[in-house]
Amino acid sequence: MSEAAKWYVVHTYSGYENKVAQNIEKVVENRGLHDLIHEVKIPTETVVELKDNKSREVERKIFPGYVLVKMVLTDDSWYVVRNTRGCTGFVGPGSKPVPLTEAEVEALGVEVKQVEVTYSVGDSVKIIEGPLEGFVGIVEALDRDAGSVRVTVSMFGRETPVELALGQVELVD
Structure with a gap:
């Protein structure tokens, strides 16, 4: 049991x-x-x-x-x-x-889940969660302590920086 x-x-x-x-x-x-x-x-x-x-x-x-x-x-x-x-x-x-x-x-907030980060600044990542799910962008900044990542995504012909949680993106192979 x-x-x-x-x-x-x-x-x-x-x-x-x-x-x-x-x-x-x-x-x-x-x-x-x-x-x-x-x-x-x-x-x-x-x-x-x-x-x-x-x-x-x-x-x-x-x-x-x-x-x-x-x-x-x-x-x-x-x-x-x-x-x-x-x-x-x-x-x-x-x-x-x-x-x-x-x-x-x-x-x-009882348990803090550790997110394993397999990407670094300059890598291409795919957004896997949230309103921009499916978009691909470049990692501009990474803040492990705050649990956030800034990704630049190309939308409507413009480069747009987006703040996301570490677990919302994954490395593009």
């Missing part, structure tokens, strides 16, 4: 997110359940707060009262998470946890 690990949402008492995450990680460590429970995350964002005319960056929970757990759902993994202090249960109908879809995981 080797199914892939999926992301599940766990409901916690408000303010107990960090404690629940730590407790789950501790149980995984103590019982050697790394093969069942892979990762525990609390989605946060950095926001700038103005207080007493001073601005400071604060990390704020995006979903207070929730913790995300990447795990293979078995009776053991379900039991461990469900019986963690501060945890009130999984999000889903009844007692059956529902995993997040790929689109939801991507939208939440």
Whole structure:
């Protein structure tokens, strides 16, 4: 029964997110359940707060009262998470946890997918996704950190620079 690990949402008492995450990680460590429970995350964002005319960056929970757990759902993994202090249960109908879809995981930014770049500046690439799908252009600039590529495409007899995500283009053989 080797199914892939999926992301599940766990409901916690408000303010107990960090404690629940730590407790789950501790149980995984103590019982050697790394093969069942892979990762525990609390989605946060950095926001700038103005207080007493001073601005400071604060990390704020995006979903207070929730913790995300990447795990293979078995009776053991379900039991461990469900019986963690501060945890009130999984999000889903009844007692059956529902995993997040790929689109939801991507939208939440929980997992950062690494895009392998097989092209470099000056190469001919084909746009494989988006409104310009099928167009071929030349790579003008590459920003791996920002995950973007600037491609010059010939449209209506003019050279037009286009900003795209790294995964939206592929090398033309």
